[in-house]
Amino acid sequence: MDAAARKSFNAKFTDEKYRQFLTDINKGLREPIPFRLAETPIFISDDFYAKLLQAGNDIIATIQQPNFKDITERAIPDKWWVANENDHAHIIALDFGVCRDDNGELVPKLIELQGFPSLFGFQAYAGEHYTQAFDIPKKWSGYLGKLNKNSYLKLLRKTILGPYQPEEVVLMDVNAPQQKTAVDFYITQDYLGIPVVSLSDLIQKGDELYYEAKGELKRIRRIYNRLIFDEIESDPDIFNKVVDIRQPLDVEWIPHPNWFYRISKFTMPFLQGDFVPKTQFLNKVAMIPDGLENYVLKPLFSFAGQGVIIDVTPEDIGLIKDPENWILQEKVNYEPAIQSPDGGVKAEIRLLYLWPDGDEQPTLAITLGRLSKGKMIGVRYNKDFDWVGGTVAFVKK
Template sequence: MIPAKRQKYNQQFTEEKYKNFLEKLQDGYCEIPFRVAETPIFIPKALKAKLIAAGEEIISLIKQPDFKELTKNSIPKNWNVPNENEQPHFLTFDFGICKNEAGELTPMLIEMQGFPSLYGFQSHLANSFRQVFEIDNSVNHFLNDFDEKQYIQLLKDVILGNHQPSEVALMDVDAPNQKTAIDFFVTQKMLGIKILALEDIKKIGNQLFYEENGKQIQLKRIYNRLIFDEVADNTEIFKNSFDPREELDVEWVTHPNWFYRISKYTMPFLNSEFVPETRFLNQIESIPADLENYVLKPLFSFAGMGVIIDVTKNDIINIKDPENWILQRKVTYEPVVEALDGGVKAEIRMMYLWPDNGEPQLCINLARLSRGKMIGVRYNADFDWVGGTVGFMED
């Protein structure tokens, strides 16, 4: 999208460099089970400005005094966690890169989350691209004038709060074996916090502890990476540890309820040139005649699971819980990234950190490339120049 950058990158790209890049990326951490794309995305000023403006519109909604009332029905009753705080600590907004009626590149919102993403890994990924492929400083993966030192400091402030690193842990069900484990290890190196599987944590009274060198250490703040959707059918796992839905003497970063409040559920409340028409299925008075222009999405799913791309009238009629679905106008991605053998579609995730008693700050980004029907891994299994990457934005 910045022609000179793209041309230079493609001319000096070799498979050997890409192999060296992957080795550098994994060195000292772990093998990456997801596909990392062969290229970053080079984002021009005009598109960067639109991405920033789109994010600010969404944040305006989230900061409305009635936002919690607006989203109270988003949280499933059996997954409502007590002691919710007043704000999420993380915001991530996914935008497909499209063309508007004037033929200009523009972002269109695909998904949003009040849940952490690869905040550690993306910085490491960008640095690795820079070093192996000699990307100069006229483009930046950080936003809002952040540099790496300032970014890591803000990440520390958000995740540690007022606690010592030993009192804070990144938690997931089986953390070291998750697909995103490399992000966990990079984050641990950055912040000095523990990585704990759910079963490593024990409840005594209403407090949580983990064991180290034969000593019980109180866990005072959890950097939560556990998605309840993943364990909804297996709540037995809590018996050997603790149930997050109990009253506990622990701080959450971010509190699990925000995963639901800021999600596909929020999209019908947005009215913007950067947001496709989105409606709750139970609020649709008549089924659109042009269903080929819509996609049907379950509210409570992750990684694209359950999404119906080629919607039929019967699909809609057969849904038994329409209050848990949205019907969204399809977004047409533009193949904006020039690979060695043609255009590739792109999605940009704008990533914010929101410290306690502070304001949301746009810091860094994530990008994904696709040649399939959707961005997800299973739609791109047989392609190259696809997968996770990062955007380098024109200053």
């Protein structure tokens, strides 16, 4: 992390600036932001950014292997397999913890990866507000590579809209207005002009999908998919009440739901490198390693950290009935590398890639950051702390 930028930011920080930041960022939104925003952005040093880029490039290379679909076919649960899958994920998210290696240097370590959208609208919006509220020097930006706001939004439109008009593309989630990420949905709507719909709003005629707007039926050509099947799994009759989106339909997906499973924890055992923790499918572990306290057990088919066993014992492993659906992963120890007024804070940085049709490679576009003083990253572990929560990570342009 950039020491000079941190020292300068902390010296100028006041609680009043933070309160004004929260007032301004909520101004004009449909509802107040429902999650905590941290008091500070993350300032990534040039050295750490170079490591992030290398780590990301290595992972992207694995995803682009010709046999990637073959090795990840088992990742998709049969009941959630969706027809008409395309040839690549339009969106990729890579989560890295800020850690310290054996040489004492800060390094990124992969925590998780997703072939699924993140807060592409909100992060652009939040970056602007952090910059304005805290007078961040212009040399720092949340847009990566050669992107600025205009070129970023152009790339976002190219990825999500493609050749279609905004009214032909919908952002869809199971119950969109009630999601904690709804703030991102409506900012994205403002940026791109696309409607936000719920799963129950979809209307099927033959193999075509429609939604209603001002009393008229509008044809859906593309779905910007924000629905995670875990969120509807508790209702086995869901597709008796709404359109069964798994069937062959004359609609394009951005990204296709199958990529949520292909690019996921399931991918971890196929990755290697200095920035990837050693990971094995549990059923492939020939001998339980010594020092189990240095490992975590993760179920492959769970969402938002549910079911993860942090302090692993041999008894935990023995109780697992489906080891092919679990991974044993080397524990990643976050370094409290962000200096707050009362001590170090742990950080996680998400690299967000956009991969529109016609592009040979995904483009690293923007970041998402999360700060934590708790045992794990996440709201439930940080309820009583300050200088924690969602943020952006800035790099020098």
